[in-house]
Amino acid sequence: MPWMDPVSAKLPGIRPLAPEDWIFQDEAFAGQMRLRDGLIERQRSTVHALLPEAFDATQELLSETLSLLMKNGSYLFEKDAVTRPDNCRIPIKFDEPLITLGRLVQEDFVIHLPEGREHVMKAAILCFPASWTLSEKIGRPLSGIHRPVPEYDENLAARVQRLFDAIRPGQPLWRSNALLYEGPALFQPRREGEMRPKPASRPYLRSERQALLRLPKSRAVVFSIHTTVVHVDQVAPEALKAFRALHP
Template sequence: MTKILQTAIPFNALEEKRLPGIAPLDMADWIIVDEAYAGQMARREALLATQRDDVLALDPLSMAAAQELLNLVLDQVLSRENNGFRREGDVVTCPDGRQVPILKDDPLGTLGRIAQEDFCLLDKRGDEHVLMGAVLCFPASWKLSEKYLQPLVGIHIPVADYTQDIAKRVQRLFDGVRVGRPLWRYNALWYQDPELHQPRSAEEPRRIGAGSQSGPYLRSEKQSVLRLPETGYVVFSIHTFVVAREDVLRDKTL
């Protein structure tokens, strides 16, 4: 079976931090290619081919921002040596050997086939940033269809810890993130199965118990926030790690 799990997470995902737990991010550490790249990309390919409307949405007025994001990601992966990415004309060869055409009229679809990360595009509309587009193959208990074109507060319903105070702090973060000064945070939840695509309606009960420590898989998202220099949109990107409990226990006592 194609490998979809990582055996380690490159940070201590179980270290508790006050929300929103933000730290500076080096752009060199933004786009990650890890041991599960081939397996996770195969899952992304399948989702984009069979459930595209569930995992991708883009407001037509945000096309320029999506194209800018695609160009930024391509610059990042193609500027690094020995990472397996190559470009010939309008085709990118990926580390797993797939050849992905660069489709300027489908920038988020192209991104979804190149990077392990999911990408959300947000723009300030009124007092809040609104989700204007995303390629979200690996949601962790939320559905893109319910959050698309919603402001930050709406996106975080029904997250219990997302209090009014936290909402104000997150909005200030999105307002204040500067070009060339990205930020990142992480989360961690135990899941009963390793499936990467875990959509859940806000109306459905959570599949795992709140604060449960009994799940056999630890799922942790590295969440990055950066501002695009030309359009000014904010990018929220998510790299998903899923590690079996026995691999977590090699380094942690839970």
């Protein structure tokens, strides 16, 4: 578990990631993909955002992801479509790159482009938000995105920006986080200023495997999020004890 590792337990907790491990597939794949398909069909404007200047980067991201999935072995490729491991056939639409990506893999994707002294969120497919809302964050720099987070002070903001500036193509990085939630829902948006509920019990552990990748052509930084939710009863006792020590 990430919180048991001294490196990942401290913010920002970044570690190197092998390029072939950037996209991650687990036993929740089929269920998560059904949910993603439904959200994209019924709530597209909520889970998808794209500013015009990021369109080329989103196409590049789709190309990079398809190249990686071709080596996966569990995806079946045709000329204009891909069949997922759950046997669902997805048309490949380069005019809707993020929509296509959102239906191919479990990851959410957020694309940042450099602008001035910071990187700015320019596009995203976000089916599984964890207490934030895409429409509020799109177009903001990193400092504005994290404004409501108490731990994101000036020192941490500077460290994160240096990280975004330094990341190189072909050398992705990753970190993880974990929080307790009242329920297992993956789609949990919350607007800034909206009070976080304080339930008597929070028996679900939600963890995000977050990766950073530099696209070689557009130089955009891609922030990918793979979400896992389990009941605390499924977590090993020693791991749960370590988590509660960090989050009393």
